[in-house]
Amino acid sequence: MQNFLFDFDSTLADTRDVAVIATQRAFEVQGLTPPERDVVVSYMGVPIEVSFAKMAAVPLSSTALEDLYTVFRAQYQEAEKLGITLFNGMATTLAALNERGAQLFVVSSKHSVPLQRNLDQVGLGTTFKAISGSDTVDHYKPAPDGILALVDRFHLDPSESVMIGDAKYDMQMGKNAGVSTVAAMWGAADPASVRAEDPTYILAKPADLLTL
Structure with a gap:
């Protein structure tokens, strides 16, 4: 090859721990029920633009999803400091x-x-x-x-x-x-x-x- x-x-x-922490924190910040760790891990490899709507316990509007993406990216940048x-x-x-x-x-x-x-x-x-x-x-x-x-x-x-x-x-x-x-x-x-x-x-x- x-x-x-x-x-x-x-x-x-x-990056598994970082992704789980950032995802759960983002959902919490937005007042949503955070997905369980195994659920987050199961969607790793899928863009958040696809996975977050599926992980949410309630239907989310496009605006709510965009806000969730923004919060997640900020949380991920913080969680990165824990180590990759x-x-x-x-x-x-x-x-x-x-x-x-x-x-x-x-x-x-x-x-x-x-x-x-x-x-x-x-x-x-x-x-x-x-x-x-x-x-x-x-x-x-x-x-x-x-x-x-x-x-x-x-x-x-x-x-x-x-x-x-x-x-x-x-x-x-x-x-x-x-x-x-x-x-x-x-x-x-x-x-x-x-x-x-x-x-x-x-x-x-x-x-x-x-x-x-």
Whole structure:
């Protein structure tokens, strides 16, 4: 493989606690019943523009949802200070891939601004050739828009490209884009649902990416 497209949350870095805290606080600030931790985790990998309406205990107007998104982003920036950490072996694996001439990208359900901020925070600010956030696509995961835009922009060969993610949505997006898929089991919250998507590769640790 020559082109590696990574999800961020629970694939490159462990952000699960940050996401849960920020989501629950945002709902509380807006006077809403906060979703349980397992519910928040189950929607990780899905943009908040999709997941928040589903997690709300009552129907929310478009205005109420927009306000909730704004509060969440502020809460997330605060929760980030609690710590976002790379998975063991991720930094050395990425360095080795870069050393051998692979092209590295990030395709995330985060907006591009916090995505870049998080990459900077974990020391990967200049590691990737390009990033694709949810604000750069017309259709969210599992639609293939983020991958296809990078394939087109950098003239990537889909047969030499692989999407690496921890959730079923990443596997579905990769399939929809016509690229290979890697189930990042080191960060998967629901391994069974990821395996059920029949990924091309199922890997236990980041260093295993060097075998592709």
